Amino acid sequence: xxxxxxxxxxxxxxxxxxxxxxxxxGSAFAISxxxxxxxxxxxxxxxxxxxxxxxxxxxxxxxRRGTTDLVLTGRDGAILAADHGGSGPLKWPGQLEVLPLGxxxxxxxxxxxxxxxxxxxxxxxxxxxxxVLNSDEKTIARITVDRMSVTYPAAGxxxxxxxxxxxxxxxxxxxxxxxxxxxxxxxxxxxxxxLEAALAVVGRRPGDYSSKINVQLTPRxxxxxxxxxxxxxxxxxxxxxVNGTVRDIDTEFLHDLRIAVRRxxxxxxxxxxxxxxxxxxxxxxxxxxxxxxxxxTRDLDVYLLGFSDMAASLVAATAEELxxxxxxxxxxxxxxxxxxxxxxxxxxxxxxxxxWRQALTAAATxxxxxxxxxxxxxxxxxxxxxxLRDGSAINATSPPESLHELRKRCKELRYLLExxxxxxxxxxxxxxxxxxxxxxxxxxxxxxxxVQHEELRAFAEQMIAERTAPAATLLAMGEIAAGLILRQRQxxxxxxxxxxxxxxxxxxxxxxxxxxxxxA
Amino acid sequence: xxxxxxxxxxxxxxxxxxxxxxxxxxxxxxxxxLLWDLDPQGAASFLFRIRPRVKGGGKALIRGKRxxxxxxxxxxxxxxxxxxxxxxxxxxxxxxxxxxxxxxxLGSLLAPLSAEYDVIFLDCPPGISLLSExxxxxxxxxxxxxxxxxxxxRTLDQLTEFLSSFDGSRPEILAFFSMIDRRKRxxxxxxxxxxxxxxxxxxxxxxxxxxxxxxxxxxxxxxxxAPRSAAARRYAELWQEARERxxxxxxxxxxxx
Numbered sequence: 001x002x003x004x005x006x007x008x009x010x011x012x013x014x015x016x017x018x019x020x021x022x023x024x025x026g027s028a029f030a031i032s033x034x035x036x037x038x039x040x041x042x043x044x045x046x047x048x049x050x051x052x053x054x055x056x057x058x059x060x061x062x063x064r065r066g067t068t069d070l071v072l073t074g075r076d077g078a079i080l081a082a083d084h085g086g087s088g089p090l091k092w093p094g095q096l097e098v099l100p101l102g103x104x105x106x107x108x109x110x111x112x113x114x115x116x117x118x119x120x121x122x123x124x125x126x127x128x129x130x131x132v133l134n135s136d137e138k139t140i141a142r143i144t145v146d147r148m149s150v151t152y153p154a155a156g157x158x159x160x161x162x163x164x165x166x167x168x169x170x171x172x173x174x175x176x177x178x179x180x181x182x183x184x185x186x187x188x189x190x191x192x193x194x195l196e197a198a199l200a201v202v203g204r205r206p207g208d209y210s211s212k213i214n215v216q217l218t219p220r221x222x223x224x225x226x227x228x229x230x231x232x233x234x235x236x237x238x239x240x241x242v243n244g245t246v247r248d249i250d251t252e253f254l255h256d257l258r259i260a261v262r263r264x265x266x267x268x269x270x271x272x273x274x275x276x277x278x279x280x281x282x283x284x285x286x287x288x289x290x291x292x293x294x295x296x297t298r299d300l301d302v303y304l305l306g307f308s309d310m311a312a313s314l315v316a317a318t319a320e321e322l323x324x325x326x327x328x329x330x331x332x333x334x335x336x337x338x339x340x341x342x343x344x345x346x347x348x349x350x351x352x353x354x355x356w357r358q359a360l361t362a363a364a365t366x367x368x369x370x371x372x373x374x375x376x377x378x379x380x381x382x383x384x385x386x387x388l389r390d391g392s393a394i395n396a397t398s399p400p401e402s403l404h405e406l407r408k409r410c411k412e413l414r415y416l417l418e419x420x421x422x423x424x425x426x427x428x429x430x431x432x433x434x435x436x437x438x439x440x441x442x443x444x445x446x447x448x449x450x451v452q453h454e455e456l457r458a459f460a461e462q463m464i465a466e467r468t469a470p471a472a473t474l475l476a477m478g479e480i481a482a483g484l485i486l487r488q489r490q491x492x493x494x495x496x497x498x499x500x501x502x503x504x505x506x507x508x509x510x511x512x513x514x515x516x517x518x519x520a
Numbered sequence: 521x522x523x524x525x526x527x528x529x530x531x532x533x534x535x536x537x538x539x540x541x542x543x544x545x546x547x548x549x550x551x552x553x554l555l556w557d558l559d560p561q562g563a564a565s566f567l568f569r570i571r572p573r574v575k576g577g578g579k580a581l582i583r584g585k586r587x588x589x590x591x592x593x594x595x596x597x598x599x600x601x602x603x604x605x606x607x608x609x610x611x612x613x614x615x616x617x618x619x620x621x622x623x624x625x626l627g628s629l630l631a632p633l634s635a636e637y638d639v640i641f642l643d644c645p646p647g648i649s650l651l652s653e654x655x656x657x658x659x660x661x662x663x664x665x666x667x668x669x670x671x672x673x674r675t676l677d678q679l680t681e682f683l684s685s686f687d688g689s690r691p692e693i694l695a696f697f698s699m700i701d702r703r704k705r706x707x708x709x710x711x712x713x714x715x716x717x718x719x720x721x722x723x724x725x726x727x728x729x730x731x732x733x734x735x736x737x738x739x740x741x742x743x744x745x746a747p748r749s750a751a752a753r754r755y756a757e758l759w760q761e762a763r764e765r766x767x768x769x770x771x772x773x774x775x776x777x
Contacts, residue, residue, distance in 0.1 A: 131596070136569050136571070137569060137739075138568075138569040138570060138596065139594075139596040167593075167594035168592055168593060168594035168601060169570075169591075169592060169593030169594055169601075170593070170594065
C-alpha cells in the first residue's frame with residue numbers, strides 16, 4: 001500500500017530519463033531505471049456545469065491494453081469508487097443510466113442529478129515508474145513521470161509531471177527524498193490534478209461555465225455599459241447552451257438557455273431604457289419569439305422529469321396504467337424538440353444573436369447617465385413597490401389571475417436583484433431575497449399546478465382524439481389531476497402567511513438597506 | 521477477509537517459503553494482502569528486505585499499545601504489505617499469557633484490518649505454544665507443509681486432534697507435501713498415496729529445488745523472480761487450491777499498471 005506524497009513539474013524541455021533529471025548527487029537514495037511503463041488514453045468527464053469539479057470530484061475514463069476503467073477520485077486523489085469496464089466501453093455524452101448499478105453510480109447520482117456526463121478533456125499519457133531504493137536496496141518510494149499530450153478540447157503538450165509516492169512505513173525517508181527533489185534544478189512544485197494540467201495547456205480551466213450571472217459591476221459604471229456587460233454575459237450563456245440543446249444532451253441545456261432568455265427579457269423590460277435609444281424596443285419582440293420557441297419542449301421536460309414521482313403518487317391507479325400517457329408525452333416532446341431545433345438553426349436566430357452582440361458592443365462604450373448604482377436602486381425599489389402593492393390587494397376572493405400577475409412581479413424583482421447582484425454584499429443579498437424566494441415558491445406551486453392541470457386536460461383530449469387513451473389511463477390521469485388541485489389549494493392557503501412575511505417591516509428594511517435607500 | 525497461516529510443529533519444512541510465495545501470488549492477483557512474520561528469526565522479513573524490527577516490540581502490539589497500522593511496511597510489490605518480525609516475538613507466549621483470553625487475542629488484533637486487507641497470511645514459528653493456539657483460533661485455512669516421511673501422517677493426526685479440542689472456531693486444514701525429492705521412491709510413494717486417502721491433503725506438492733533456496737540470495741519470492749519455473753507453478757497450484765478451499769471471493773480489479 002502507498003500514498004501520494006508530492007507532485008512536481010519538470011521545467012526542462014528534453015527527453016531525459018528520470019534517473020538523469022532527478023539525479024541527486026550525495027543522496028542516500030538511488031533511483032532505479034524505469035521498472036515499468038504504460039501508455040494510457042485518458043478521458044475526463046463532467047457535467048456541462050462542472051458539478052463534479054465543483055464538488056471536488058474527478059471522473060476519469062482510463063483505457064490501456066484493451067481495458068477501460070472509470071475511476072472517481074476526491075480532492076486528495078484518493079479513489080472513491082470505480083467501475084472496471086464490465087459493461088464494455090461507454091459512449092459519451094451519456095446519462096448516468098449508462099453506468100452499471102453499483103458504488104460508482106451511487107456516488108455520482110446525487111451530484112450529477114439530471115445532467116449528462118460529457119467529455120471535458122482527452123489526453124494520452126505515457127507513464128514511467130522508477131523505484132527509489134534505500135541502502136538495504138529496499139524500495140521506499142516510487143517516482144512516476146507522466147508525459148501527457150492533450151488532444152481535446154485542443155492539442156497541447158503538458159510539461160512532464162512527477163509524482164512521488166511513499167511506500168507504507170517509509171514516509172520519513174520518502175519525505176527526505178521529496179525535499180531533495182524539490183531543491184533540484186528545473187523542478188518545481190506541481191498540481192495534483194491531471195485534468196487541471198491538461199486544460200491549462202490549452203488555455204482553459206475547470207469550472208469555466210456557470211449558469212449564474214458572473215460579472216463584476218462597479219457602482220459608478222455608466223448604466224449603459226453595465227447593462228451591456230450583464231446582457232453580454234447572458235448572451236454568452238445563451239449561446240453556450242445552444243449546441244447541447246440542439247443535440248439534446250440533457251434537459252438542462254434548454255433550461256439554462258431559457259433562463260438566459262428570461263433574464264434578458266426582464267432586463268430589457270425593466271431597465272432597457274438605459275441602453276442607447278431604440279435598442280430595447282428593437283430586440284424585445286425577438287427575445288419574446290425565442291422564449292416562446294423554447295416553452296413547449298421545456299413544459300414537456302418538466303412533466304417527464306417529474307413523471308416517476310407522479311406515478312408513485314397514485315393511490316387508486318397503477319403506474320402501468322399511466323404508461324400510455326408517458327408514451328404520449330415522449331412523442332409530443334420529440335415533435336416539439338424538432339420544432340425547437342429548427343428554430344435554433346434558423347436564420348432568424350443567427351441574426352438575433354449576431355445583431356444583439358453588435359448592439360451590446362456598441363452600448364458598452366456609450367457614455368450615458370446615470371450610474372448603474374442609481375439605476376439599480378431606482379428599478380429595484382420600483383419593482384419592490386409593485387410587489388407590495390399587488391400582493392396587498394389580494395384577498396381570499398381574488399381570482400387566480402391576480403396571483404399569476406403577482407408571480408410575474410416577483411420574478412421581475414428577483415431578476416433585477418440577480419442582474420445587479422455584483423453591486424451588493426452577497427450576505428446581505430441572500431438575507432434580502434430569503435422571504436422573496438419563499439413567496440415565489442408558493443406562487444410558483446400555485447401557478448404550475450394550475451398550468452399542469454390545464455395541460456393534463458389538453459393531453460387527455462388529444463389522446464382521445466388520437467385513440468391512444470385506454471379508460472384506465474384516463475382514470476389514472478384523473479387521479480393526477482385531483483392531486484394537482486389539492487396541491488394548488490394548499491399553496492393558496494399558504495399564500496397569506498408567505499406574503500405577510502415578505503411584506504413585514506423587517507423584510508422591507510432588508511431590501512432597502514441592500515440597495516442603499518436606508519431602512520424605512 | 522480470509523486469514524491463512526502456514527504452520528507445522530516441526531521447523532525447516534518450508535513454512536516461510538510457502539507464506540512468502542502465496543502472499544505474493546495473492547497480491548499479484550489483486551488481493552490486498554498483509555503478511556505477518558511471527559517468527560522471531562524474521563526470515564520472511566529478510567526475504568522482503570524489511571528490517572525485522574517493531575517499535576515497542578511484540579509486547580506493545582499484543583497489548584494494543586501500539587496500533588498495528590504503525591508497524592506495517594509495504595513490500596516492493598503492489599498490494600503486499602508486511603508486519604515485520606521482531607526479536608522480542610520469542611517472548612510472545614509470556615505476553616499472551618498475561619492477556620485476557622490469550623487464545624483469542626490474535627484474532628481480535630486482526631479484526632480491524634478487514635477493511636484494508638482481503639487476505640492475511642500468518643507465518644508462524646514452529647512448535648505448539650500459546651501463540652500457535654492463538655494463531656489457529658484466528659485462522660480460516662491452515663496450510664501445513666509436510667516432509668514426506670512416514671511420520672508426517674502422525675504429525676497431521678496430532679494436529680487434527682489438537683484442533684478438535686478447540687471450542688468454537690477452528691480452521692480448516694490443507695496439508696501438502698513440501699521439499700519433495702522426486703528421485704526418492706519413498707517420497708514419491710507417500711506424496712501420491714496420502715492425498716488419495718485424505719481430503720485434507722492437497723494433491724499438489726512443492727519440490728525441493730535449488731531455485732527455492734535461491735530466494736535467500738535474490739531476496740524475492742521465487743514466484744516473482746522466476747514465475748515460469750516449476751517451483752512457481754506448484755506454488756500457483758497450491759494457492760489456487762487454498763483459494764477454493766477458503767472460498768475467497770474474486771480479487772478486486774487491477775490498478776493502473
